[in-house]
Amino acid sequence: MKAMNELMLHFMQDIYYAEKLGVRSMAKMAKAVESRELKEAILAHREQSQHHIERLDQVFEALGKRAKGKTCAAMNGLVEEGEEAVDEFEDGPVLDAALIACGQAIEHYEIARYGAMVAWAKQLGLTEAAGLLQQTLDEEKANDALLNDIAKRATNPAAAEEESDDEDEDDEMKSDAPKAKKKPAKK
Ligand SMILES: [Fe+2]
Ligand SMILES: [Fe+2]
Structure with a gap:
């Protein structure tokens, strides 16, 4: 097996794990959001991600390897950040x-990741695999653009209207200011 095939396989296992974790995480995120439009967007991408997993199954097959995932620390961390947000903020636009x-x-x-794998698949002459990965890459980009649109058009304006009910917040801000002043100026 060529070294580049091994590289490809390594990232395939990484993204296979990430996609499967994403499917589980999106179910939780959809429950946590208030906006119906956002909820539907998350659930639609969850559905799409099932196809991403199926395409990866096909690419594993093209590589002559068994489909399996390998823990992706980056995805674990990204999902954890979402869970922290759920704990930290009350339900609503914020x-x-x-x-x-x-x-x-x-x-x-x-x-x-998909961008790199498309390029590698092409380099390795795995034309069909490159096409499958490109389809997924396009869907990830479209979902990113959709989330961006929802944020700018609806969620951010609504979030900006929300009043904070954290009474400590103002005090914290006030008490931070003098402390900052006491710091010796850097030269
Ligand atoms: Fe995906
Ligand atoms: Fe995605």
């Missing part, structure tokens, strides 16, 4: 805005 940002971080990760 949490929705946070979860869009977390969702986009996941899309960007996937775009980076």
Whole structure:
């Protein structure tokens, strides 16, 4: 087996794990968001991700390898950030805005990985695999753009209207200011 095939296989296992974790995570995220439009977008991408997994199965086959995932620390971390946001913010537009940002971080990760794998598949002459991975790459990009649109058009304006009910927040800000002043000026 060529070294580049091995490289490809390594990233395939990584993204296979990431996609499967993404499917589980998106079910939770869809429950946590308030906006119906956003909920539907997340569930539609979850459905799409099932096809991403099927395409990966086909690419594994093209590589002559058994489909299997390998823990992806990056995806674990990105999903964890989304879960932290759910714990930290109350349901509503602010949490929705946070979860869009977390969702986009996941899309960007996937775009980076699928982009590299499309290029490698082409280099290795795996034309069919490159085509399958490109289809997924296009869908990840479209989902990123959709999330961006929802954020700018609906979620962010709604989040900006929300009043904070965290009473400590103002005090914290005030107490931070003098502390910052006491710091010796850097030269
Ligand atoms: Fe995906
Ligand atoms: Fe995705």
